[in-house]
Amino acid sequence: MKKINVKTVFVLLISCIFILSACGQGAKETGSNSSSVKTLSVGTEATFAPFEFMDKGKVSGFDVDLLNAVAKAAGYKVDIKNTGWDPMMAGIQNGSIDIGIAGITINKDRKSTYDFSNPYFESINMIVVGKDSTVENAKDLKGKKIGVQNGTTGQMAAEKLFGKNNKNISKYETSAMSFMALENGDVEAVVTDNAVANEYVKKNPDKNVKTVDDKTNFSPEYYGILFPKGSELKAKFDKALNDVLDNGTYTEIYKKWFGVEPDVEVLKSAQK
Numbered sequence: 389m390k391k392i393n394v395k396t397v398f399v400l401l402i403s404c405i406f407i408l409s410a411c412g413q414g415a416k417e418t419g420s421n422s423s424s425v426k427t428l429s430v431g432t433e434a435t436f437a438p439f440e441f442m443d444k445g446k447v448s449g450f451d452v453d454l455l456n457a458v459a460k461a462a463g464y465k466v467d468i469k470n471t472g473w474d475p476m477m478a479g480i481q482n483g484s485i486d487i488g489i490a491g492i493t494i495n496k497d498r499k500s501t502y503d504f505s506n507p508y509f510e511s512i513n514m515i516v517v518g519k520d521s522t523v524e525n526a527k528d529l530k531g532k533k534i535g536v537q538n539g540t541t542g543q544m545a546a547e548k549l550f551g552k553n554n555k556n557i558s559k560y561e562t563s564a565m566s567f568m569a570l571e572n573g574d575v576e577a578v579v580t581d582n583a584v585a586n587e588y589v590k591k592n593p594d595k596n597v598k599t600v601d602d603k604t605n606f607s608p609e610y611y612g613i614l615f616p617k618g619s620e621l622k623a624k625f626d627k628a629l630n631d632v633l634d635n636g637t638y639t640e641i642y643k644k645w646f647g648v649e650p651d652v653e654v655l656k657s658a659q660k
């Protein structure tokens with residue numbers, strides 16, 4: 389009896405040592421792995437739902453889920469901060485921020501200062517007006533007060549139609565502020581990205597607002613992830629974005645936020 393007990397205790401002891409050392413080993417590996425994964429600093433402007441917005445103190449949205457998936461596929465971690473639009477752009481230019489994501493449209497002008505990933509979302513500008521407005525297209529905005537977010541393609545689209553420095557075009561720091569100006573009656577219309585316009589109208593049934601689209605006067609545009617010019621991250625993130633597009637992760641994220649299937653092939657054919 390006594391002999392068996394000693395043996396049992398011995399076997400138990402050895403098992404424990406094995407289990408403990410295995411656990412220790414695992415923790416150490418995870419520890420060393422996670423410390424070797426670089427965390428990239430990301431800037432955004434989180435008043436642009438459904439792409440990025442603050443939810444219980446955290447930046448949330450389609451862009452956040454997508455960037456997390458793409459960064460993971462590229463072997464990085466990301467730390468996303470709500471810097472605001474201008475500081476995000478400036479931070480990438482001076483190298484204090486590694487990545488910008490905020491429904492940022494890829495265009496020629498920006499490409500002279502920054503690098504963009506391949507397109508990850510197709511967008512087009514849209515008009516938001518009061519429910520009883522007679523505005524049927526962008527040309528109908530002539531002579532009316534228009535709100536846009538400063539420095540965005542909404543501002544560019546309005547200026548293309550009605551001229552730069554047109555005093556009827558009011559520039560706000562965020563799209564959310566231009567929507568507030570519409571609610572206050574400071575402007576009669578807002579020009580912004582279609583998904584953001586649709587989300588605002590859907591989430592604010594009490595505000596008596598509606599969207600008006602105009603595929604003639606507005607042109608399709610594509611969002612890209614923004615990098616400092618010459619960043620080594622571009623090639624890595626382009627590859628990772630393709631992985632995420634091909635393995636169904638993009639589709640999953642898209643369906644979560646938009647409730648419908650994306651056209652991945654159209655997006656891929658927009659790559660140059």
Ligand code: GLN
Pocket residue numbers: 433436490491492493494511537539540541542563581
């Ligand atoms: N897509 C627009 C642009 O890049 C608006 C982006 C935004 O306001 N976050 O100019």
